[in-house]
Amino acid sequence: MAARLGLTTVSSLGPRKALLPLPVRLPSLLSSHRHFYTSLSSPISPLQLVKNLSQSQVTMSASGSDPSPISTYEKELAAAKKAASLAARLCQSVQAEILQSDVQSKADKSPVTVADYGSQAIVSFVLDMELSSGPFSMVAEEDSEDLRKDSSKEILSRITDLVNDTLSTDPSFCNVILSEEGILSAIDKGTSEGGSSGRHWVLDPIDGTKGFLRGDQYAIALALLDEGKVVLGVLACPNLPLASIQHTTQNVGESGCLFSAIVGNGAWMQSLDEGSSPTKIQVTSTADPVDASFFESFEAAHSLHDLTSNIAKKLGVKAPPVRIDSQAKYGALARGDGAIYLRFPHKGYREKIWDHAAGYIVVTEAGGVVTDAAGNDLDFSKGRYLDLDTGIMATNKKLMPSLLVAVQESIKEQQQSASLL
Ligand SMILES: Nc1ncnc2c1ncn2[C@@H]1O[C@H](COP(=O)(O)O)[C@@H](O)[C@H]1OP(=O)(O)O
Ligand SMILES: [Mg+2]
Ligand SMILES: [Mg+2]
Ligand SMILES: [Mg+2]
Numbered sequence: 001m002a003a004r005l006g007l008t009t010v011s012s013l014g015p016r017k018a019l020l021p022l023p024v025r026l027p028s029l030l031s032s033h034r035h036f037y038t039s040l041s042s043p044i045s046p047l048q049l050v051k052n053l054s055q056s057q058v059t060m061s062a063s064g065s066d067p068s069p070i071s072t073y074e075k076e077l078a079a080a081k082k083a084a085s086l087a088a089r090l091c092q093s094v095q096a097e098i099l100q101s102d103v104q105s106k107a108d109k110s111p112v113t114v115a116d117y118g119s120q121a122i123v124s125f126v127l128d129m130e131l132s133s134g135p136f137s138m139v140a141e142e143d144s145e146d147l148r149k150d151s152s153k154e155i156l157s158r159i160t161d162l163v164n165d166t167l168s169t170d171p172s173f174c175n176v177i178l179s180e181e182g183i184l185s186a187i188d189k190g191t192s193e194g195g196s197s198g199r200h201w202v203l204d205p206i207d208g209t210k211g212f213l214r215g216d217q218y219a220i221a222l223a224l225l226d227e228g229k230v231v232l233g234v235l236a237c238p239n240l241p242l243a244s245i246q247h248t249t250q251n252v253g254e255s256g257c258l259f260s261a262i263v264g265n266g267a268w269m270q271s272l273d274e275g276s277s278p279t280k281i282q283v284t285s286t287a288d289p290v291d292a293s294f295f296e297s298f299e300a301a302h303s304l305h306d307l308t309s310n311i312a313k314k315l316g317v318k319a320p321p322v323r324i325d326s327q328a329k330y331g332a333l334a335r336g337d338g339a340i341y342l343r344f345p346h347k348g349y350r351e352k353i354w355d356h357a358a359g360y361i362v363v364t365e366a367g368g369v370v371t372d373a374a375g376n377d378l379d380f381s382k383g384r385y386l387d388l389d390t391g392i393m394a395t396n397k398k399l400m401p402s403l404l405v406a407v408q409e410s411i412k413e414q415q416q417s418a419s420l421l
Pocket of ligand 3: 204206207354
């Protein structure tokens, strides 16, 4: 199996689509979104807005009469797929022309790019427009603080152009032009604290920033929490090959995967290409660790590679680890490309919910299990952070019991050798 998946072709934005004929202006319906616009020569079709509103009202009233979980979240899933796909399009165009000057440094030293902010602005805007009824809450990685500084004027202008260019490729938004203030407020819709009550979107606008900057794997990861549980997730992985990466070395073929899951409805994958159809996916059914291969972070700073090697050795895994960036690992695991995902960050690192929520539901709905190092289910209801024991592991139900034993033994040995030092 490839130890590292290299560069794949990234396409630039397509040509602007022709403007749709829009018969009526209806600013009153748009009033709650008006702050977004500097110019709205032909606003989104009022009919479309009325349709959106009445559809969500239907969903809401249906939810009062014992809906199945699937019908409850279908509209949200469609909006999430649209938002993540558009964000992926923006990221692809930036990755194709990325310049060192696009990288800013934040207090935590993680690189933040125009694509990070642009992706968050697009997802926030599209979700808000598509699901325009009721309160909107989102827990997302980025905020606009750095972007509001005078020194960020140029980068903000670039993000604004990128977002507007990307929106113009979608027929429902081709007449929308967001202002710089609109971009900033869309980004800041992600400052929710989440928690155990109500609905909260959870977004990592680019997961695997380092992979993105290197031209490798990254993901746009979007999930929905309802009463503290992950009920829906979408993972857009623009550089992940559509074919299994299990035996791939170099010639990886077509790339661009969109994974999705609604609780109780299985996990699905489709191409990021417009008009593609989803196919149901499943984790591997292997029960023999010798056949198992495992994924871990490409970045050694993100996971203790020595510990994970020891776990794999104890378990009897023969294949070397597949090191790739981002939640693309959860997607690859969910479709059976590998059998195990191990993530053991360095001491003191606190996992955030946006780094796992979408991957978690995609893997669990594909028949897998995702737990912390003690075998506990992940709890997404505690705010922006995950409270967990040591690390995260994901695999199928057959391998989990022996994986848990190997993990606990390895952690104990690591602690013993640390106490001898
Ligand atoms: N020191 C760190 N340890 C673990 N994870 C980190 C660290 N710094 C950043 N991350 C986050 O880990 C995730 C990627 O992990 P990996 O690619 O190794 O699986 C990303 O969410 C990344 O944030 P970001 O979303 O900013 O890229
Ligand atoms: Mg980051
Ligand atoms: Mg992340
Ligand atoms: Mg990120």
